[in-house]
Amino acid sequence: MSEKIKVTFLGTSDAVPSIKRNHTSILLTYSEENILVDCGEGTQRQFKKAHLNIGKITRILITHWHGDHVLGLPGILQSLALNDYSKTLKIYGPKGTKKAVSEMLRVFPFKRNYKIEVREVEGKFFETKDFVLEAEKMTHGAPCNAYSFQIKDKIRIDKGKLKKAKIKPGPILQKLKEGKSISINGKKYSAASLTYKQEGKKISFIFDTSMNAKITPFVRDSDLLICESSFSSELEDKANEKMHLTSEKAAEIAKKSKSEHLILTHISQRYENDSEKILKEAKKIFKNSTLAEDLMSLEVQ
Numbered sequence: 001m002s003e004k005i006k007v008t009f010l011g012t013s014d015a016v017p018s019i020k021r022n023h024t025s026i027l028l029t030y031s032e033e034n035i036l037v038d039c040g041e042g043t044q045r046q047f048k049k050a051h052l053n054i055g056k057i058t059r060i061l062i063t064h065w066h067g068d069h070v071l072g073l074p075g076i077l078q079s080l081a082l083n084d085y086s087k088t089l090k091i092y093g094p095k096g097t098k099k100a101v102s103e104m105l106r107v108f109p110f111k112r113n114y115k116i117e118v119r120e121v122e123g124k125f126f127e128t129k130d131f132v133l134e135a136e137k138m139t140h141g142a143p144c145n146a147y148s149f150q151i152k153d154k155i156r157i158d159k160g161k162l163k164k165a166k167i168k169p170g171p172i173l174q175k176l177k178e179g180k181s182i183s184i185n186g187k188k189y190s191a192a193s194l195t196y197k198q199e200g201k202k203i204s205f206i207f208d209t210s211m212n213a214k215i216t217p218f219v220r221d222s223d224l225l226i227c228e229s230s231f232s233s234e235l236e237d238k239a240n241e242k243m244h245l246t247s248e249k250a251a252e253i254a255k256k257s258k259s260e261h262l263i264l265t266h267i268s269q270r271y272e273n274d275s276e277k278i279l280k281e282a283k284k285i286f287k288n289s290t291l292a293e294d295l296m297s298l299e300v301q
Contacts, residue, residue, distance in 0.1 A: 007299075008296075009296045017042070019272070020272065021267060023043070023068045024038045024266055030151070037060075037063070039062070054083070057076070059090045059133075062094070065096060074104055077116070088114065089114060094142075095143040131150060132152065137214065144207075172184070203226070204225050204226065206253070216253055225262050227253060228244060229266060230267070262288060262289040
């Protein structure tokens with residue numbers, strides 16, 4: 001049984017929040033990791049509404065430094081200090097992130113006993129034996145990144161086949177996971193005969209950007225594609241002018257990239273009472289589309 005990935009939408013609005021939608025922020029939880037993607041104004045209050053503990057945050061991924069994606073960051077950092085946060089907080093972002101964090105800490109001084117590490121990233125920037133984080137440059141005027149979180153494929157031992165072969169669990173079975181053959185009671189068993197491959201999972205985040213050639217290959221085969229959808233198709237010219245995507249463009253990306261599930265987010269206040277319009281447009285192109293709502297959560301397994 002694979003470990004679950006949980007995604008919680010803390011904020012789903014665009015540049016201006018609405019009564020129903022807070023500024024952009026998403027929390028991805030996997031094993032001991034709690035990765036915050038962007039940190040719009042009011043994010044720490046959204047944590048409380050969602051009954052989540054900000055003290056468990058391990059990493060923060062900043063897509064770009066427009067206010068609606070980062071104005072909650074000073075409050076989060078100060079609250080971590082007030083709650084005796086003891087980890088080293090890792091902050092990742094596009095070019096200019098180091099300077100921006102430095103200036104923010106200068107403008108909002110507070111006493112803290114934890115360390116902050118800041119990295120400006122592109123390509124594969126963090127990897128463990130279980131998962132990989134990657135970044136890709138987007139086009140939005142200001143330096144901007146898209147991100148993906150990908151769990152690696154795993155070799156699993158088939159317990160049914162073990163039982164059939166009357167092989168008892170033990171340390172020697174680790175060799176099977178390494179692709180090596182084992183010998184038990186004089187009989188040789190290949191790794192292929194007793195194991196199977198568990199496919200990894202991929203979550204992709206595409207926030208503020210205009211349509212560009214890098215998006216589709218970057219998000220290809222995503223199990224969950226979380227994509228901005230600031231405008232409906234009738235405002236495509238305005239979307240292009242503001243360097244944003246329409247719901248139709250988001251759906252086209254999902255279809256061309258062979259993604260499994262599309263979540264539309266970064267919804268403009270102009271659709272406060274007609275958000276289904278955004279969803280209907282996307283579903284015409286990519287049926288498995290969902291409209292994000294604040295505090296909505298889902299699991300990928």
